[in-house]
Amino acid sequence: MARHEVESEVQGRVWKIEVSVGDRVEEGDVLMILESMKMEIPVESPVAGSIAELLVTLEEAVEEDQVLAILESS
Numbered sequence: 428m429a430r431h432e433v434e435s436e437v438q439g440r441v442w443k444i445e446v447s448v449g450d451r452v453e454e455g456d457v458l459m460i461l462e463s464m465k466m467e468i469p470v471e472s473p474v475a476g477s478i479a480e481l482l483v484t485l486e487e488a489v490e491e492d493q494v495l496a497i498l499e500s501s
Contacts (some may be wrong), residue, residue: 433496439463476500
């Protein structure tokens with residue numbers, strides 16, 4: 428299985444988490460929503476697979492390029 432890191436494109440905070448560990452996702456599915464400068468920024472899955480790890484929690488501050496989640500794909 429290939430592991431894929433999902434990174435934040437912006438500095439902000441985790442506003443909403445749409446998935447849980449073990450969930451299957453398709454490429455383009457929204458995994459979570461970040462809030463940055465009063466804008467909602469969706470974080471989408473780069474590949475189809477399953478959520479192996481969520482590395483952030485609700486309301487957590489995140490930095491640009493921070494790894495938010497790990498996906499596993501076959």
